[in-house]
Amino acid sequence: MPDPAPAIQQHGPLCPRCAGEQARFYRPGAPEDRPQITSPEAAADLLVPLLQDLDREHAVTLNLDVKHRLIATTTVSIGSIDHTFISPREVFRDALSHGAGAVVIAHNHPSGDAEPSRDDERITRRLGQAGEVLDIDVLDHIVIGHQRWVSLARRGALFQRGAVADFHLDERSEVATVGNALRRS
Numbered sequence: 001m002p003d004p005a006p007a008i009q010q011h012g013p014l015c016p017r018c019a020g021e022q023a024r025f026y027r028p029g030a031p032e033d034r035p036q037i038t039s040p041e042a043a044a045d046l047l048v049p050l051l052q053d054l055d056r057e058h059a060v061t062l063n064l065d066v067k068h069r070l071i072a073t074t075t076v077s078i079g080s081i082d083h084t085f086i087s088p089r090e091v092f093r094d095a096l097s098h099g100a101g102a103v104v105i106a107h108n109h110p111s112g113d114a115e116p117s118r119d120d121e122r123i124t125r126r127l128g129q130a131g132e133v134l135d136i137d138v139l140d141h142i143v144i145g146h147q148r149w150v151s152l153a154r155r156g157a158l159f160q161r162g163a164v165a166d167f168h169l170d171e172r173s174e175v176a177t178v179g180n181a182l183r184r185s
Helices: 016-025 040-051 088-097 118-134 178-183
Strands: 058-064 070-078 102-108 137-144 148-151 175-177
Touching: 040 058, 040 070, 040 102, 040 137, 040 148, 058 088, 070 088, 088 102, 088 118, 102 118, 118 137
Parallel strands: 102 137
Antiparallel strands: 058 070, 058 102, 137 148, 148 175
């Protein structure tokens, strides 16, 4: 079984600024000391500082244990200014290697517009289906722009079952401003 202690891992550099941001979220020690991701807002608190100001699209996953505590953050793709390829194979290879029970996928839009594309919605559904086969819950796919982020789970792009339905998706908007995610930190 993989060692859950390293809460941050990446397969390629994001950028020097992001390395410092990632280090800020590293929580060594027992699993109960690691951040618990119980809502899109909690995920955005970790993801917005990593992805908000990058000049190319980056796709990352938060690999979570069955109690939704952070095991690792992995970069699964670095693309161009207007797209990146999110491969279910890469997302779930990393999740399986970390022994994850759930994942949150996120990517940025360097244009600053967080509105998901049809391709974003399509890959979200594919990832949800692949996760069902592998028994790894896909809790959300978050698209991050400059001033706001969007939860595709709240938009209904993921089938709500079991742990996914418990991911506190009710009573809040599917769109949030970046400042709201960061103010709670």
